[in-house]
Amino acid sequence: MSGNSFYTRKLHSLLGVIPLGLFLIEHALTNYSAFEGGPEKFQKSVHGLHDLPLIFFLELFFIWLPILFHGVYGLYLAFTSNLNTGRFQYGRNWAFALQRITGVLTFIFIIWHLWQIRVQVALGELTTEEFGSKMYDIMHNPAYFVLYLIGVLAATFHFSNGLWAFLVSWGITIGPRAQRISSRICMGIFVIMSVLFILSMFAFRGDEFATVSAVAASTLQLG
Amino acid sequence: MAETATAKRTVKFIITRQDNPEAAPYTEEFEVPYRPNMNVISALMEIQRNPVKADGTKTTPVVWESNCLEEVCGACSMVINGKPRQACSALIDKLEQPVRIAPMKTFPVVRDLVINRERMFQALKRVKAWIPIDGTYDLGPGPRMAETKRQWAYELSKCMTCGVCLEACPNVNDRSSFIGPAAISQVRLFNAHPTGEMNAHERLEALMTDGGIEGCGNSQNCVRSCPKGIPLTTSIAAINKDTTKHMFKKWFTM
Structure with a gap:
């Protein structure tokens, strides 16, 4: 990479938390609304997001460009690391290795997930009203379900452990006690976010999501 | 028998x-x-x-x-x-x-x-792991160091550039230019010294270039491996804090 890698690495660390980590939390909550309130609540959450002003620029500057930079530079960082968990089987060394493995998995998963949803919307093949039924179809394919499960766990781990590393890299948690406590908090975040995503994955399997596009279409007609 | x-x-x-x-x-x-x-x-x-x-x-x-x-x-x-x-x-x-x-x-x-551990000695030169006191006249005694500070700084001074931390680090390899944990801890040691502190920014800036402190990936094998029990990850995090502060200070005062 050209330029000074100190600043590149700092930017990489920052973007992982702000905005990408915040977006992942938002995504977990939007999906969870499917578990909490079924298709209506999920649809409301989706619309609430898509109705934000300047949505194109929000997506461009707070999601697409940060993901592109964080992902591509992250692949380069993973390439420059050795994995030596065979020799040093300490928890933190495993977290180091998993951070790189889940990073690569998450990047691949996000590209696939974007292709399935966001790109189809851009191509006019999918509307925001059809998200529920689209997820119903995906979650009823056993292979897709497993791949989504792996992708979601990889993403939440990568974010939670990355948050721990962010606190160290920016000099916020310095001593071993502070780093131990922040490690527990971050693993708590990993568990909570994983549960939110997995519950919403099961919620999308419910029959009420199969007909959500029909419901949306009929309400449109009624309206 | x-x-x-x-x-x-x-x-x-x-x-x-x-x-x-x-x-x-x-x-x-x-x-x-x-x-x-x-x-x-x-x-x-x-x-x-x-x-x-x-x-x-x-x-x-x-x-x-x-x-x-x-x-x-x-x-x-x-x-x-x-x-x-x-x-x-x-x-x-x-x-x-x-x-x-x-x-x-x-x-x-x-x-x-x-x-050949030459790269470790080069790293110490790069971060200026010494205290410049040479002058044309007697500068007199330097400022005193607080006893509480001396106690933890002494632990850092036990580093013998043995290279074990670099061998344990997954980010020190031929695909990366990472300086390794030892030199970063030495920056903390010399920046803690009341006279060495006068050149603290030079050592921080040396670590804010390619192959500097940003190469750390927090695997923390170094602190587990150090034969002298030096708190290397605490040193790295403390210097992370100092370099971050120095970065903002430079941005807002230049």
Whole structure:
């Protein structure tokens, strides 16, 4: 990479938390609304997001460009690391290795997930009203379900452990006690976010999501 | 009798050897007579006296480096049973057998177990790990250091540039230019010194360039491996804080 890698690495660390980590939390909550309130609540959450002003620029500057930079530079960082968990089987060394493995998995998963949803919307093949039924179809394919499960766990781990590393890299948690406590908090975040995503994955399997596009279409007609 | 049993006891070694920096590595097995309280160095000395392999054929003596034999010089670093450590403090009684010995491959291998730790000394020069006090007249005594600070700074001063932390670090390799944990901890040491502090920004800026502190990936193997028990990850995080502050200070004052 050209330029000074100190600043590149700092930017990489920052973007992982702000905005990408915040977006992942938002995504977990939007999906969870499917578990909490079924298709209506999920649809409301989706619309609430898509109705934000300047949505194109929000997506461009707070999601697409940060993901592109964080992902591509992250692949380069993973390439420059050795994995030596065979020799040093300490928890933190495993977290180091998993951070790189889940990073690569998450990047691949996000590209696939974007292709399935966001790109189809851009191509006019999918509307925001059809998200529920689209997820119903995906979650009823056993292979897709497993791949989504792996992708979601990889993403939440990568974010939670990355948050721990962010606190160290920016000099916020310095001593071993502070780093131990922040490690527990971050693993708590990993568990909570994983549960939110997995519950919403099961919620999308419910029959009420199969007909959500029909419901949306009929309400449109009624309206 | 116990004595005859002890006399017959031997210790098996599997040593990774290499004839010159370009040659391919190979392993040789040795069987050394056991003596009470022996360490890896004394076993290597025995092989040097009688360079005969376990199968009875003669070979060249195994080459290694060592000086102090009390774990303060850092010269005899090698990989013993998979872990990088000092050979002088590796007691045979506490090691699983056969004892596997290999050079620390993160560094260029000169021959057998001898490695070239030049990059560590270059790193110390790069971060200016010294205190400039030279002048044309007597500058008088410097400012005093608080006793509480001296106590933790003393722990950092125990670093013997042995290279074990670099060998343990997954980010120190030929695909990355990461300076390694040792030099970062030395920046913390010299920046903590009341006179050294006057040049703190120079050391921080040296770590804010390619191959500096940003190369740390927080695997924390270094702090687990350091033979001197130096809190390397605390040093790295403290310097992370200092470099971050220095970055903002530069942005907003320039």
